[in-house]
Amino acid sequence: MxxxxxxxxxxxxxxxxxxxxxxxxxxxxxxxxxxxxxxxxxxxxxxxxxQTQFLSRAQLRSYPSLSPSESDTVQPSPSPYVLSPTVPLNPLELATSLNLQVNRLIRSTGQFVDDISAQYFQGIHRYLPVISRTRFHDNLVTSGAAPSAGFSVLLLAICVVSPVPTVGRVREDASSTSQAVDRQQLYLTAKSLLAQVQGSSPVSVHLIQAALLLSLHEYMEGRPDDALASIAGCARMAYTARIHIRDHSSSPFAPPNTPGTNSESDTSAVANADSWLQAEEAANTWWAIVICERRYICDASVSEQPLITMFISADAQLPTEPEMLEHADPSIIGHIPYAPVHSMEASYAKGFGRAAQATWYLDRILQSFQIPDLDTRLDQLQSIDIALQQFLGILVLQCNSTTHVFCEAMTIALRTFFALHLHILDLQLQPASMLDRPLDECIATSHTALVTGLRMVVDIVETLDKTDTRTFRAVTPGYRYVVRAALRYIARRGSLGEGEEDAWFRTAEERLRASLERFV
The missing domain is CATH 4.10.240.10 (Zn(2)-C6 fungal-type DNA-binding domain)
Incomplete structure (x- = not known):
C-alpha cells in the first residue's frame, strides 16, 4: 500500500x-x-x-543556459518525418501536438522558424502575397498558447515552398546520426498533416493558405495536373469558409473616429486595422486561388476541364499589395483608391494587381475556347488579343522602371498570349467547311505575334542570365511554363533552314533550353 x-x-x-x-x-x-x-x-x-509555442532563433538564444553554439546543435529526433497514425481529436491537444511535430520537422532541416519565414517573405510572397506578415508574426509570438493546428500546417507548407539551402542535409555541426529531411519528405508530411487537420478541425484561412502553397509547390515541380487537383480541393474549402465574398460596404474596417480618450481611440484604430488586415488577407487568398487555377489549367494534360472557381467581376476591387498587408497604417487604409480589375491605366496598380488583371485576360480566352462556332470564337479571340497587347505594353513600361515587382504579371500575360495565338494556329487543323472565312491572314498575324512574344521571352532569359539567381526566389512560379510555351512555338514552326532568321531561332532555342536546365 x-x-x-x-x-x-x-x-x-x-x-x-x-x-x-x-x-x-x-x-x-x-x-x-x-x-x-x-x-x-x-x-x-x-x-x-x-500548450507550447514555436521557438525562434532569438527565443532559443535568449535562454541564459543556451550559448549560440548549443542552440544551433539541438538534435532532431531519429525519424522526424514519421508521423503518428492519428492526430488528437481534442482541439487543445491537436494544436500542441502539431506545434511540436512541425517545430521538430523544421529544425531537422537545419533551420529555425525565423529562417524559413524570412525566406518565404523574400521569395514567394513577392509574387503571391496571401499572408499578412504582421498577423503571421503575431501568431508566432502568441503568449501562453500554441498556434492553431491550421497555422502549424501553414508553417510547414511555407517550409516546403521556400528556398531552403540546407534542405536535404543537416547543419555541418549536427550529429552524424541525425537523419536529414529532404523537400519531398517535407511535402508528403505536409500533405498528410493537411488531410488529417482538414478531417478533424473546422476550415480556417490558414488551412486554405497551406493547401494553396502545397498546390503551388506541385506546379513549380512540374506537376500541373497534381496542382490542378489540389487547387480544386483548396477552392472547395475557400467556398466553405466564404472567403470568396468581399463586400466593401460591410467591411469590418472603419476609420478610427471613436469618441473618447486618445488611448481609447488608439486601441480602436489598432483593432480596426487588424480586422481590415484579416479581411484583406482572406480576399487575397481567394484571388490567389482564382489566379492559380487558371494558370494550372493552361498547362494541364487535359485542359478541357471545368473550373471550380468563378472569376471575380471586372468591376471588383484589385487585390491588396504586400506592402499594405505588412503595415496596415490606420491613417491611410481609409484612403486607398478604388481600382477595378478592368482599369488597365491605373498607375497605382502594382505587382499583384497586375497579375490579377493578366488572369482576367486568361479567363476571357479560356471562355472563348469553349465557343462552338469557330468564326465567333475567332472574332472573340482577336478582340481580346488587341486589348492583351496593349496590356503587355503597359507591363513592359512598368517592368523597366521596377525590378521584379511585375514579373509574375508578365509571365501570366505572356503565357496567355502564347495560349491565344497557338490556339489560332491549331484552327488550321479544323475542316475548311467549319469556317466561313480563309484563315491565311489570321495565321500570318498569329505567327508575327508569336515571334514578338518569343523575343520577349528571350529578353527575359538574357536578363536572368545577368542576375544573381542562386535561389529560386529570383524566378516566378510560372517561369518554366512560359519558356516551354516559347519552345513549343519554335517546334511548331518546323525544320529550320540556313537563313539568318533561322539561325536566330536556333540560338533562341538553345538559350531557352539552357535556362530551363538552370532553373528547373
Whole structure:
C-alpha cells in the first residue's frame, strides 16, 4: 500500500522534463509547477503536456543556459518525418501536438522558424502575397498558447515552398546520426498533416493558405495536373469558409473616429486595422486561388476541364499589395483608391494587381475556347488579343522602371498570349467547311505575334542570365511554363533552314533550353 508521502511525490513532479531543460539537454528535477532551474533563472517553465509555442532563433538564444553554439546543435529526433497514425481529436491537444511535430520537422532541416519565414517573405510572397506578415508574426509570438493546428500546417507548407539551402542535409555541426529531411519528405508530411487537420478541425484561412502553397509547390515541380487537383480541393474549402465574398460596404474596417480618450481611440484604430488586415488577407487568398487555377489549367494534360472557381467581376476591387498587408497604417487604409480589375491605366496598380488583371485576360480566352462556332470564337479571340497587347505594353513600361515587382504579371500575360495565338494556329487543323472565312491572314498575324512574344521571352532569359539567381526566389512560379510555351512555338514552326532568321531561332532555342536546365 502506498503511503501518503508517495502520493504527494506523484502529484508534485511532472512525468517528463520541462521544455527548457530538454533544449539544454540537461537534467531536470521535474518539480511542479516550475523546476528549480527555471526558478533560479526566472524563466517561464513549461512541460511537454501543456500548450507550447514555436521557438525562434532569438527565443532559443535568449535562454541564459543556451550559448549560440548549443542552440544551433539541438538534435532532431531519429525519424522526424514519421508521423503518428492519428492526430488528437481534442482541439487543445491537436494544436500542441502539431506545434511540436512541425517545430521538430523544421529544425531537422537545419533551420529555425525565423529562417524559413524570412525566406518565404523574400521569395514567394513577392509574387503571391496571401499572408499578412504582421498577423503571421503575431501568431508566432502568441503568449501562453500554441498556434492553431491550421497555422502549424501553414508553417510547414511555407517550409516546403521556400528556398531552403540546407534542405536535404543537416547543419555541418549536427550529429552524424541525425537523419536529414529532404523537400519531398517535407511535402508528403505536409500533405498528410493537411488531410488529417482538414478531417478533424473546422476550415480556417490558414488551412486554405497551406493547401494553396502545397498546390503551388506541385506546379513549380512540374506537376500541373497534381496542382490542378489540389487547387480544386483548396477552392472547395475557400467556398466553405466564404472567403470568396468581399463586400466593401460591410467591411469590418472603419476609420478610427471613436469618441473618447486618445488611448481609447488608439486601441480602436489598432483593432480596426487588424480586422481590415484579416479581411484583406482572406480576399487575397481567394484571388490567389482564382489566379492559380487558371494558370494550372493552361498547362494541364487535359485542359478541357471545368473550373471550380468563378472569376471575380471586372468591376471588383484589385487585390491588396504586400506592402499594405505588412503595415496596415490606420491613417491611410481609409484612403486607398478604388481600382477595378478592368482599369488597365491605373498607375497605382502594382505587382499583384497586375497579375490579377493578366488572369482576367486568361479567363476571357479560356471562355472563348469553349465557343462552338469557330468564326465567333475567332472574332472573340482577336478582340481580346488587341486589348492583351496593349496590356503587355503597359507591363513592359512598368517592368523597366521596377525590378521584379511585375514579373509574375508578365509571365501570366505572356503565357496567355502564347495560349491565344497557338490556339489560332491549331484552327488550321479544323475542316475548311467549319469556317466561313480563309484563315491565311489570321495565321500570318498569329505567327508575327508569336515571334514578338518569343523575343520577349528571350529578353527575359538574357536578363536572368545577368542576375544573381542562386535561389529560386529570383524566378516566378510560372517561369518554366512560359519558356516551354516559347519552345513549343519554335517546334511548331518546323525544320529550320540556313537563313539568318533561322539561325536566330536556333540560338533562341538553345538559350531557352539552357535556362530551363538552370532553373528547373
Amino acid at each position: 502506498a503511503d501518503a508521502g508517495s502520493d504527494e511525490t506523484l502529484v508534485s513532479h511532472a512525468a517528463q522534463v520541462c521544455l527548457i531543460c530538454k533544449a539544454r539537454k540537461k537534467k531536470c528535477d521535474k518539480a511542479l509547477p516550475s523546476c528549480n532551474y527555471c526558478i533560479r533563472k526566472k524563466l517561464q517553465c513549461a512541460y511537454s503536456t501543456p
